[in-house]
Amino acid sequence: MSWSSRMSLNRPYKSLLAVFVFWKTLLLLLAVFSPGPGYDTSTTLRLDRNATNAVSDGPFTASLHLVSTKLTRWDAIYFTEVATRGYIFEQEWAFGYGFTKLINFFANALQKTGAVDYAFREHVAGIIIAHAAHGLSVLVLYCLGCAIFSGRKGRMLAFIAACLHIFSPAGLFLSAPYGESTYALLSFTGYFLFVQSFSPSGVSTGHKDALIPLAGILCGLATTVRSNGILNGLLFLEEAIRVLYSLTGSITFAKSRRLLAVGVAGICIALGFVIPQYIAYRDFCINYPHTHDEEPRIWCRKTLPSIYSFVQDHYWNNGFLRYWTVSNIPLFALASPMLAIMTYSAFWTLNVESGRLTGAGHLLRSLAAPQLILAALTFAKHHVQIITRMSSGYPVWYFWIADLLMKEYSSVRLKGAGSQKQRSYAGMAITYMISYAAVQGVLFASFLPPA
Numbered sequence: 001m002s003w004s005s006r007m008s009l010n011r012p013y014k015s016l017l018a019v020f021v022f023w024k025t026l027l028l029l030l031a032v033f034s035p036g037p038g039y040d041t042s043t044t045l046r047l048d049r050n051a052t053n054a055v056s057d058g059p060f061t062a063s064l065h066l067v068s069t070k071l072t073r074w075d076a077i078y079f080t081e082v083a084t085r086g087y088i089f090e091q092e093w094a095f096g097y098g099f100t101k102l103i104n105f106f107a108n109a110l111q112k113t114g115a116v117d118y119a120f121r122e123h124v125a126g127i128i129i130a131h132a133a134h135g136l137s138v139l140v141l142y143c144l145g146c147a148i149f150s151g152r153k154g155r156m157l158a159f160i161a162a163c164l165h166i167f168s169p170a171g172l173f174l175s176a177p178y179g180e181s182t183y184a185l186l187s188f189t190g191y192f193l194f195v196q197s198f199s200p201s202g203v204s205t206g207h208k209d210a211l212i213p214l215a216g217i218l219c220g221l222a223t224t225v226r227s228n229g230i231l232n233g234l235l236f237l238e239e240a241i242r243v244l245y246s247l248t249g250s251i252t253f254a255k256s257r258r259l260l261a262v263g264v265a266g267i268c269i270a271l272g273f274v275i276p277q278y279i280a281y282r283d284f285c286i287n288y289p290h291t292h293d294e295e296p297r298i299w300c301r302k303t304l305p306s307i308y309s310f311v312q313d314h315y316w317n318n319g320f321l322r323y324w325t326v327s328n329i330p331l332f333a334l335a336s337p338m339l340a341i342m343t344y345s346a347f348w349t350l351n352v353e354s355g356r357l358t359g360a361g362h363l364l365r366s367l368a369a370p371q372l373i374l375a376a377l378t379f380a381k382h383h384v385q386i387i388t389r390m391s392s393g394y395p396v397w398y399f400w401i402a403d404l405l406m407k408e409y410s411s412v413r414l415k416g417a418g419s420q421k422q423r424s425y426a427g428m429a430i431t432y433m434i435s436y437a438a439v440q441g442v443l444f445a446s447f448l449p450p451a
Contacts, residue, residue, distance in 0.1 A: 098224025126177025216265025
């Protein structure tokens with residue numbers, strides 16, 4: 001093992017932090033020096049509108065203004081605007097309730113310090129949250145990998161996977177006021193607690209079962225940030241089925257306690273989706289006279305009224321095969337590498353136990369199910385290009401590429417066709433990730449598609 005590899009294992013957190021700072025600095029420089037405002041001046045108009053209460057400009061304020069303008073693009077305008085004055089319009093409910101509230105909380109805290117101009121306090125708060133959450137999610141992903149894969153090689157695989165999360169093709173979306181990095185942090189932490197509940201250590205089964213509801217709470221919070229977090233419920237559904245099946249043999253207190261813990265976790269995840277829906281239902285369907293509407297909105301009459309489903313269908317034109325048009329072929333081409341990586345890595349978990357990663361198979365397959373379903377749903381009914389940023393919150397594909405890289409390292413002297421194929425897969429995946437993130441960063445900061 002090389003000197004750099006030994007340093008990475010001896011000081012994994014410091015090494016990851018160094019790589020993180022390097023990559024974030026590079027992306028920030030690309031954003032700051034990207035040309036022009038693009039074809040949309042929404043960010044500038046919002047800042048100018050709020051600038052009536054602003055303090056006089058200085059070097060620090062001017063720098064924050066520049067960074068805020070470059071990173072508050074596309075959906076980030078919705079997040080920061082809603083964080084400022086709450087939800088007013090229907091279409092705004094497509095943007096995570098939990099994340100807008102988080103921005104609002106930190107923006108108010110920044111205002112109390114007096115260090116940030118009123119005009120862009122929400123922008124700065126969102127950017128700080130994104131960077132902090134991404135950095136912490138890198139460390140949690142490393143811990144998750146170490147919990148799944150044992151031994152020195154397992155720690156190296158976990159370290160490589162955490163590095164890959166830094167270089168995610170989500171790129172600048174993990175630095176901007178978007179929910180992706182916060183979603184990744186909450187989901188990875190929930191996954192880690194879930195995996196720890198299977199730990200063979202000497203900790204009592206009661207303590208391990210207590211981790212299950214905590215994992216459910218975190219995954220529920222992740223669902224308030226991004227609605228696709230509801231797919232994390234599959235982990236707990238599978239565990240509930242496994243425990244129920246074991247009860248057919250014998251009923252014990254430990255099994256019943258485990259089933260109760262899993263049930264509570266599942267309810268927490270469901271609440272993460274239902275509570276924001278209820279708040280919107282109350283405003284548009286019960287208190288509609290206060291919103292100056294003559295009658296409840298059409299989606300209120302559904303058997304299961306969901307403003308999120310309605311908004312996605314009515315305002316964003318999401319639906320089965322709706323995005324499958326000739327004009328969108330370039331977007332499918334841009335998304336296809338990530339779709340392929342997520343799909344292939346999910347099926348890779350089926351063969352893990354027959355390889356050198358024995359023991360990790362069951363947990364990896366559980367983690368792969370939400371990833372695979374998300375890829376399929378995005379391909380069939382959503383704006384397909386968003387998969388490059390949504391993928392950042394799913395760990396299995398990072399582990400798969402890390403495994404390929406480790407196989408390449410161990411067989412670097414071999415000339416067989418199999419070794420060459422592994423090298424090409426890993427190399428192409430990493431080249432795609434870094435290239436896409438860099439180019440996308442410039443386009444994002446210039447308010448140019450895709451996004």
